[in-house]
Amino acid sequence: MRFLFKTDYEDDIRLLPHSGYAVSYGVLLALLVVAPFALSSYLISQLVFVCIYATVGVALMILTGFTGQASLGHAAFLAIGAYTTAYLQQYDVPFPLYFLAAGLLSGAIGALVGFPALRLQGIYLVIATISFALIVEEILARWESVTNGNEGLRVKTIQLLGTTVPRDSPAFYFLCLGVLILVIVGTLNLMRSPTGRAFVAIRDSETAAKSMGINVARYKVKSFAISAAITGFAGCLFAHKLSFISPEMFTLQLSIEFIMVIIIGGAFSLHGAVLGAIFMVMVDPFLTYLKDDVPGAVAGLAAAFGAGAERAAALQDQVAAMASANGLKGAIYGLIIIVFVLFEPLGLYGRWLKIKLFFQLFPLYKRATFRRQKIYVRSERYR
Amino acid sequence: MLDFVQQLVSGIALGCVYGLIALGFVLIYKATEVVNFAQGDLMMLGGFFAFTFIGILGLNYWIGFVAAVVVMALFGLVAERLIVRPILGYPQFSIIMATIGLGYFLRSVAGMIWGTDDLKIETPFSHGVVRIGGLVLATDKLSVIAATVVLCALLYLFFNRTTLGTAMRASSENMLAAYYMGIPVKRVVSIVWAISAAVAACAGVLLAPITFIHSNVGLVLGLKAFPAAVLGGFGSIPGAVVGGVLIGVIESLAGFYLPEGWKDVAPYVVLLAALLLKPEGLFGVAMRKKV
Amino acid sequence: MSFLRAENLSLHFGGLKAVDAVSFAVEKGEILSIIGPNGAGKSSIFNLISRIYNPTSGRLFFEDREITREAAWDVARLGIARTFQNIELFENATVLNNLLVGRHRHSTTQLWQELLFLPSVRDNEKAHRRRVEQVIEFLDLEPYRDKLISGLPYGVRKVIELARALCSEPKLILLDEPSSGLNVEETDDMSFWIRDLKNELGMTVLMVEHDMALVNRVSDRVIALNYGRVLAAGAPAEVQAHPDVVAAYLGA
Numbered sequence: 001m002r003f004l005f006k007t008d009y010e011d012d013i014r015l016l017p018h019s020g021y022a023v024s025y026g027v028l029l030a031l032l033v034v035a036p037f038a039l040s041s042y043l044i045s046q047l048v049f050v051c052i053y054a055t056v057g058v059a060l061m062i063l064t065g066f067t068g069q070a071s072l073g074h075a076a077f078l079a080i081g082a083y084t085t086a087y088l089q090q091y092d093v094p095f096p097l098y099f100l101a102a103g104l105l106s107g108a109i110g111a112l113v114g115f116p117a118l119r120l121q122g123i124y125l126v127i128a129t130i131s132f133a134l135i136v137e138e139i140l141a142r143w144e145s146v147t148n149g150n151e152g153l154r155v156k157t158i159q160l161l162g163t164t165v166p167r168d169s170p171a172f173y174f175l176c177l178g179v180l181i182l183v184i185v186g187t188l189n190l191m192r193s194p195t196g197r198a199f200v201a202i203r204d205s206e207t208a209a210k211s212m213g214i215n216v217a218r219y220k221v222k223s224f225a226i227s228a229a230i231t232g233f234a235g236c237l238f239a240h241k242l243s244f245i246s247p248e249m250f251t252l253q254l255s256i257e258f259i260m261v262i263i264i265g266g267a268f269s270l271h272g273a274v275l276g277a278i279f280m281v282m283v284d285p286f287l288t289y290l291k292d293d294v295p296g297a298v299a300g301l302a303a304a305f306g307a308g309a310e311r312a313a314a315l316q317d318q319v320a321a322m323a324s325a326n327g328l329k330g331a332i333y334g335l336i337i338i339v340f341v342l343f344e345p346l347g348l349y350g351r352w353l354k355i356k357l358f359f360q361l362f363p364l365y366k367r368a369t370f371r372r373q374k375i376y377v378r379s380e381r382y383r
Numbered sequence: 384m385l386d387f388v389q390q391l392v393s394g395i396a397l398g399c400v401y402g403l404i405a406l407g408f409v410l411i412y413k414a415t416e417v418v419n420f421a422q423g424d425l426m427m428l429g430g431f432f433a434f435t436f437i438g439i440l441g442l443n444y445w446i447g448f449v450a451a452v453v454v455m456a457l458f459g460l461v462a463e464r465l466i467v468r469p470i471l472g473y474p475q476f477s478i479i480m481a482t483i484g485l486g487y488f489l490r491s492v493a494g495m496i497w498g499t500d501d502l503k504i505e506t507p508f509s510h511g512v513v514r515i516g517g518l519v520l521a522t523d524k525l526s527v528i529a530a531t532v533v534l535c536a537l538l539y540l541f542f543n544r545t546t547l548g549t550a551m552r553a554s555s556e557n558m559l560a561a562y563y564m565g566i567p568v569k570r571v572v573s574i575v576w577a578i579s580a581a582v583a584a585c586a587g588v589l590l591a592p593i594t595f596i597h598s599n600v601g602l603v604l605g606l607k608a609f610p611a612a613v614l615g616g617f618g619s620i621p622g623a624v625v626g627g628v629l630i631g632v633i634e635s636l637a638g639f640y641l642p643e644g645w646k647d648v649a650p651y652v653v654l655l656a657a658l659l660l661k662p663e664g665l666f667g668v669a670m671r672k673k674v
Numbered sequence: 675m676s677f678l679r680a681e682n683l684s685l686h687f688g689g690l691k692a693v694d695a696v697s698f699a700v701e702k703g704e705i706l707s708i709i710g711p712n713g714a715g716k717s718s719i720f721n722l723i724s725r726i727y728n729p730t731s732g733r734l735f736f737e738d739r740e741i742t743r744e745a746a747w748d749v750a751r752l753g754i755a756r757t758f759q760n761i762e763l764f765e766n767a768t769v770l771n772n773l774l775v776g777r778h779r780h781s782t783t784q785l786w787q788e789l790l791f792l793p794s795v796r797d798n799e800k801a802h803r804r805r806v807e808q809v810i811e812f813l814d815l816e817p818y819r820d821k822l823i824s825g826l827p828y829g830v831r832k833v834i835e836l837a838r839a840l841c842s843e844p845k846l847i848l849l850d851e852p853s854s855g856l857n858v859e860e861t862d863d864m865s866f867w868i869r870d871l872k873n874e875l876g877m878t879v880l881m882v883e884h885d886m887a888l889v890n891r892v893s894d895r896v897i898a899l900n901y902g903r904v905l906a907a908g909a910p911a912e913v914q915a916h917p918d919v920v921a922a923y924l925g926a
């Protein structure tokens with residue numbers, strides 16, 4: 001356990017508090033750079049999804065985690081980014097331009113959403129964002145001249161600096177990774193400067209923030225705009241990864257998946273966004289594993305406990321039927337959300353912090369260190 | 384003109400279903416300040432249980448109805464005990480996510496148990512019509528309207544005239560103070576969830592003749608019930624039903640008079656417009672912290 | 675020219691008159707205390723000045739500029755800072771971050787500069803931190819600099835409230851019951867600090883207080899309120915001897 005002795009304001013301001021961090025992140029970066037040449041293309045494809053989900057996770061972290069504005073409508077911003085990409089590609093706009101356009105248009109619409117959201121609090125804001133997402137979904141399906149309605153739009157491969165960047169290539173992976181790293185560094189810079197502190201102030205006590213000279217209206221709109229813009233950039237990458245987009249890919253369920261990223265990861269730090277993204281992207285392979293390998297394993301276990309061959313086969317069929325059921329994904333999502341909210345409110349990153357603290361304080365660790373303050377009085381819920 | 388009235392009645396009937404779901408939201412919100420996003424799915428489960436009792440086991444409609452309501456009330460108790468009670472003091476957002484998770488879970492499990500096809504039940508109201516002047520009104524819609532009025536009146540009286548109702552309102556304001564005054568807050572919250580689930584079950588059974596029962600009906604209707612509850616102000620029982628009826632009428636008329644696609648979006652557009660003008664909802668009260 | 679002036683300020687909540695046609699003036703560089711029983715409208719006047727509430731009627735002037743309808747953050751930028759009776763600190767942040775938020779009205783960096791964390795932003799950060807260190811030294815808060823607010827005792831939080839208000843380098847500071855909940859020693863410290871605000875830092879102080887000893891020790895003038903109306907205004911001894919004030923608040 002290292003003790004940090006700060007002698008300069010730089011020690012407080014810099015991003016990496018001490019050399020240990022530089023080493024660990026350096027190693028991580030090196031591993032990520034080597035990955036496409038060492039791992040299978042399937043895993044690289046999953047990593048690309050992790051990068052995209054993590055980017056949206058960071059965006060949502062800024063809005064919901066740091067500024068306290070709940071948003072269940074981020075699939076709409078992703079859709080705006082994706083559709084801008086597909087639409088501008090039809091006019092042969094070069095990649096850097098339409099990438100920027102995707103983010104900026106999304107950001108502008110985010111700012112527009114931020115204005116009415118100023119006066120909404122708590123549950124009303126959640127419902128307003130849900131309504132916004134549903135309206136956007138419907139517009140995508142109906143505005144056929146632009147979005148081609150329910151038939152969807154094809155997304156052509158990226159043409160950058162004269163070369164094609166196919167969606168399975170290492171170059172595309174590096175692009176997504178690069179965007180994620182830029183977004184993370186930008187957000188860290190934001191959070192250690194006055195704007196970031198203003199966001200946190202708005203979350204913790206709007207009245208006090210107002211009295212300190214923070215233009216709450218302007219900062220809330222900024223927060224929405226930044227969050228939407230980042231999601232728009234992710235939307236462009238998402239569109240390229242899928243190579244085909246249609247309105248039914250941007251449902252409320254996708255918005256909830258993004259929220260799950262920050263709930264699973266922990267809604268107060270950027271590590272959480274990445275951890276949550278990794279977890280969410282692992283759900284699909286997990287389901288496949290359930291379908292393919294688990295029924296056999298269960299039957300084997302039953303046989304080991306002495307069940308007859310027939311009984312074991314019947315058990316295997318039952319488990320296989322359950323694992324293949326259509327609704328299993330939804331049930332697992334539901335269970336994940338409930339388990340994390342009930343037992344792991346600080347998310348995976350919180351669990352990691354608790355483990356670290358356990359080893360640092362051994363044997364004096366106390367669970368009560370992290371016990372949350374529950375608010376039972378209605379008047380304390382308002383800020 | 385007749386068409387208009389026909390659509391209006393349709394809209395009111397649909398709106399009553401939204402209103403019943405919104406009632407469930409408001410009941411739980413009034414007692415615990417939690418918004419139960421799984422309310423629509425509780426309604427769906429009520430419909431499924433009714434199908435099992437009436438359709439599969441062949442019980443009489445009314446017995447099946449009551450049985451479904453009772454089973455759902457018990458289910459509400461269990462859900463409250465397992466999921467809501469441990470997280471009662473948490474930030475609102477966490478509790479909302481937990482109920483969303485519950486909704487997902489219920490939807491999927493129902494799909495696995497009862498399958499994903501549409502199901503039908505035979506009810507005494509399925510086929511009758513009432514003729515007034517030139518109007519032909521289906522009895523299934525009228526039954527929904529009648530039941531909603533009755534339930535709304537009963538619940539309003541319950542909340543405002545009985546001791547238990549006052550206890551519920553007290554615990555929603557300040558749980559700690561209610562504890563100190565001797566109100567069994569945990570039991571009160573359980574009872575509210577049971578009542579709310581029972582109301583949802585009623586809605587589910589009444590709805591069966593109008594739309595078929597399937598596992599996604601809770602999500603679709605539940606999402607529309609939000610504008611209803613918000614318009615009504617999230618704290619007012621009559622408000623919830625009024626909001627629901629408004630939304631139902633808007634949806635019905637939009638479907639009839641406006642081009643395609645507006646039907647599903649109109650309630651949300653109206654909701655956003657209403658929130659712009661009055662962020663606390665039509666019947667809601669503006670709250671702020673005293674500093 | 676008066677520093678802060680209220681003309682017929684009124685705040686009605688339905689039928690309840692929280693503030694009823696109150697007029698007063700605060701001179702530059704003085705310490706003015708507002709006393710009165712609970713519910714007299716003292717905090718409401720503060721909330722009107724810092725623009726958390728909108729007055730039903732009446733006008734407010736700061737340095738001869740009308741601020742009756744200005745937004746709360748604009749009023750803060752003009753140089754009015756306040757503390758809150760029930761402590762409105764940012765619970766999940768460190769003391770240092772709370773105080774840095776107090777510097778917000780002096781920050782000049784743009785969003786794009788912050789995203790790139792240009793050297794100008796870095797220099798700004800260091801300048802703000804230097805000023806915050808001066809406030810920390812002034813109020814003896816060094817041991818608490820990096821601690822989270824949620825773990826700190828009430829007395830320390832009160833001082834941090836004051837520190838945060840001071841970080842914005844205000845011209846006028848509103849202190850809402852600065853000594854409530856503090857013991858004798860802490861109240862003593864508070865009285866010295868309040869006097870230092872006037873003598874060393876040249877600020878004007880408007881204070882709501884129940885502790886009469888503190889009021890006498892520190893104030894230049896006193897205003898007594900009851901039921902939203904001004905009962906008396908003047909020197910401390912004069913107001914405390916006023917028969918209406920004695921009857922309503924102080925007791926015989």
